[in-house]
Amino acid sequence: MTGVFNKPSWWQRIKPLFTGFDIPLLLAIGWLMGIGMLSMYSAGYDHGTRFVDHGRNMLLSIGLIFLVAQVPPQRLMAFAIPLYTVGVALLIATALFGITKKGAQRWLSIGVTQIQPSEILKIATPLMLAWWFQKREGLLRLPDFIAAFVLLAIPVGLVAKQPDLGTSILVAAAGLFVIFFAGLSWRLIIPAFLIGAVAISALIMSEEAICQPDVKWPVLREYQKHRVCTLLDPTKDPLGKGFHIIQGGIAIGSGGLTGKGFMKGTQTHLEFIPERTTDFIFAAFGEEFGLAGALALLLGFTALIMRGLMIASDAPTLFARLMAGAVTLSFFTYVFVNMGMVSGILPVVGVPLPFISYGGTAMVTLGISLGFLMSISKARRFNQS
Numbered sequence: 001m002t003g004v005f006n007k008p009s010w011w012q013r014i015k016p017l018f019t020g021f022d023i024p025l026l027l028a029i030g031w032l033m034g035i036g037m038l039s040m041y042s043a044g045y046d047h048g049t050r051f052v053d054h055g056r057n058m059l060l061s062i063g064l065i066f067l068v069a070q071v072p073p074q075r076l077m078a079f080a081i082p083l084y085t086v087g088v089a090l091l092i093a094t095a096l097f098g099i100t101k102k103g104a105q106r107w108l109s110i111g112v113t114q115i116q117p118s119e120i121l122k123i124a125t126p127l128m129l130a131w132w133f134q135k136r137e138g139l140l141r142l143p144d145f146i147a148a149f150v151l152l153a154i155p156v157g158l159v160a161k162q163p164d165l166g167t168s169i170l171v172a173a174a175g176l177f178v179i180f181f182a183g184l185s186w187r188l189i190i191p192a193f194l195i196g197a198v199a200i201s202a203l204i205m206s207e208e209a210i211c212q213p214d215v216k217w218p219v220l221r222e223y224q225k226h227r228v229c230t231l232l233d234p235t236k237d238p239l240g241k242g243f244h245i246i247q248g249g250i251a252i253g254s255g256g257l258t259g260k261g262f263m264k265g266t267q268t269h270l271e272f273i274p275e276r277t278t279d280f281i282f283a284a285f286g287e288e289f290g291l292a293g294a295l296a297l298l299l300g301f302t303a304l305i306m307r308g309l310m311i312a313s314d315a316p317t318l319f320a321r322l323m324a325g326a327v328t329l330s331f332f333t334y335v336f337v338n339m340g341m342v343s344g345i346l347p348v349v350g351v352p353l354p355f356i357s358y359g360g361t362a363m364v365t366l367g368i369s370l371g372f373l374m375s376i377s378k379a380r381r382f383n384q385s
Contacts, residue, residue: 091117231345
């Protein structure tokens with residue numbers, strides 16, 4: 001008896017690569033990318049090739065989402081130790097041999113180009129911590145959490161020393177989210193929040209005394225002290241340190257309910273908004289699209305974050321659950337810190353607004369992060385089928 005086997009067509013062979021994607025997550029990403037391109041055209045059409053480059057970076061991010069989504073979570077877990085080890089080694093090399101720009105030693109020359117190793121740790125740190133807790137599943141004790149905090153403190157300390165406060169905040173937040181989802185006791189979390197609230201209140205009440213030029217702050221550098229003091233009272237230096245905050249507030253406030261209109265932002269196009277295509281693009285967006293546009297943008301971020309948390313809650317393994325939760329809440333950190341600093345409620349730090357701000361490295365990180373979410377969602381759907 002002769003059996004006849006039909007070879008699968010090329011479409012049958014590649015079809016699995018295009019199935020299983022999380023549609024609600026894709027819709028949220030598409031919504032934010034659309035707003036990002038609209039914002040960049042308005043804010044950066046006369047800013048060299050920013051708009052075209054932003055579109056290229058978007059395509060790169062989409063490609064990374066597609067590629068990473070093809071890798072099952074258990075295989076992604078195998079990258080935890082190598083990626084974390086290489087990342088920390090590069091941070092140490094940066095501290096020893098790094099290139100200094102604008103007073104910060106953040107870049108490392110690798111011959112053909114320069115890289116910023118701290119970006120690697122935005123992914124490597126939560127990946128390593130999720131791997132650690134997966135290996136300790138069912139056996140977690142206090143020493144395991146102490147070891148996790150040590151694993152987190154190493155990259156955060158090295159990045160903060162460069163100095164790069166914005167990236168160190170993002171790395172720390174991503175790691176802390178993993179530790180929280182792993183089961184850190186509220187008895188440890190609540191006292192930390194209370195101490196932070198008391199410290200912030202004391203800082204605000206003693207602003208007049210501690211912001212004097214001759215007062216030195218422990219741990220923080222002089223420029224970081226200036227950022228905090230400028231946040232507390234930007235009118236003390238309206239043409240210097242306070243210029244960013246004041247102009248950002250004016251732009252957002254002048255947008256009103258519906259904004260001044262597409263490409264009609266006076267603060268934006270008369271160059272009053274600094275970094276209008278990068279860190280302060282939300283001010284330009286708020287001026288042209290007003291409260292309505294800001295709510296549409298927040299709707300997209302909220303949808304992405306809510307969908308990410310749903311994916312995390314249904315994840316098939318502890319590793320996938322921790323990684324999905326950390327990636328999702330890292331997006332919240334990006335949005336909260338960026339919008340907070342532009343609105344004048346947080347110090348000015350270099351944190352981009354996902355998909356909206358210009359930046360190739362940040363877009364690569366976002367693409368890989370969302371690829372993780374897609375991979376975890378596909379694995380959940382596969383287990384249910």
